[in-house]
Amino acid sequence: MYSLIVQDIITTLEDHLLEHWQLEDYAKKIGYSKFHLTRSFKKETGLTIGEYIRKRRLAMASLFLLHSDLSIMEISLECHFQSQEAFTRAFKELYNMPPGKYRNLMKSIMRTEEQEMTTTNEVKGWFLSGTNPAAYTMKADTEVFHTGTKSGYLGCTGAMDEGQFGTMMQSFSAKNWVGKRFKMSCFIKTKEAVKCGAWCRIDSKNGDLLQFDNMDNRAIHGTTDWNYYSIVLDVPEDSASIHFGLLLSGAGEAWIDGIKFEEVEKSVATTNMIGSVGDLPLEPVNLGFDDF
Template identity: 75%
Template sequence: MYSEIVQKIVDTLEENLLTTWQLEHYATKIGYSKFYLTRQFKKETGLTIGEYIRKRRLAVSAFLLLHTDYTILDISFECQFQSQEAFTRAFKELYSMPPGKYRHMMRSLYTKEELEMTTTNEVKGWLLTGTNPSAYTMKADHEVFHTGSKSGYLGSTRPVEEGQFGTMMQVFSAKNWIGKRMKMSCFIKTKDAMKCGAWCRIDTINGDLLQFDNMDNRSIHGTTDWNYYSIVLDVPEESAAIHFGVLLAGSGEAWIDGIAFEEVDDSIPSTNIAGYAGELPLEPVNLGFDDL
């Protein structure tokens, strides 16, 4: 997750995304200098505050193109671009097509997807599983997303007890990650979630667990806006498969977006909660049961 200060920056940016605020206004609202905010935000997100605002405004514009009949000029000004031309250039740079073409193409595509969604619960590359997968549904959601044009959605379809869970997941080969420390990051948004979190697991070819983290010690509860989460695991030599996804324990809804994998060095601490042979203590401990 972000540090407290960067999370406060993100929350403030989201609350005032379509205002005419300048960096000084955000700094005054948060209570730190603009130089400190800029440095901390760049350090943790890899983006400048301006780049983040620009991407999020373009995501809002993509939503408006799909779900309203606002003119492109109106959307340009609503999303704080100085002209339709400036908006079109920025939109094309991020979405690889001008806004008018995007509106026409994506509306046709999503109409087709919505018709198919009435008879299928499939999303290419993803699996719906868990202790009781029939109590959950998953889809690609083009109405709720952080950036781009879609997010992954996982939600309960009927009351579910906390002991049961569903997960939207996929698996890929560990071959390109052997010997590396891997960071999986994503954005998650929830609604009335009993318990939710991203997860990642690394197995041997026989299915034996090597590394695992399901955010159990920092799980998400209730209704939350988009927040950044990460999992850091080592990929041992005997690794064969990497499983990952978002899980929902009990009832509720969750959206996941912006999933990324990157190599990090040892200065980034592992979040592994499984343990494996290399982490076992060298000697037995508390043999007399005296330590509480």
């Protein structure tokens, strides 16, 4: 638990996060010298006040990316970055992807939830994304696993606001899969999970969404033992990248193991959640609005 002075500092920073305040303004508002504020804050949080403001402004930027139509330039100015280039560099460093890619990818992962994100690289090849930078953790678990000696673990570490989520994920080239239909299969175990599932997305060279499934129509809830789950998607000719992972919405814990990608016959039904031409009628209907 932080001391009262550090709690006051954080409250004041949060209240004026997007204002053009200097350190002297915060010190005057709180009633301590800027030197005392700086020393106390750094000692207890490990961050300078400037570093805290920068990270929180990037978190605000992620919300703007997901919940507004503001351009990246407008968001960079709103969050007090000197240029779009400076904002993009800072965002990519913290979130492991540029803001445009983040906006495109994260909106599809949780289409009905509210979002903001963080990243880490504790497990080789994987990184963590989600809604609250401190709300989820990821690791290789040596005590709980389905086969072998380890599983991937994703868990909530703090209080959850409605709509927050975490995902452990990775991305790879679609080059070896173009023109094929694949099945991504895995085993998942959960503990008191509000909502959980595997997900997979296929993007074009321009970053456009081509195929997607996040198990939203068959999500896992509560506490479950190891069960087998699969996602089946086509890889169109213009595919460039494949992204996949484990999704945990809200509180709880989840483990994933035995992830496998394999080509399947076209007779195997896809689980793609994105509408295709085949879903549309061949001709327009009810043009005179006479049918009910």
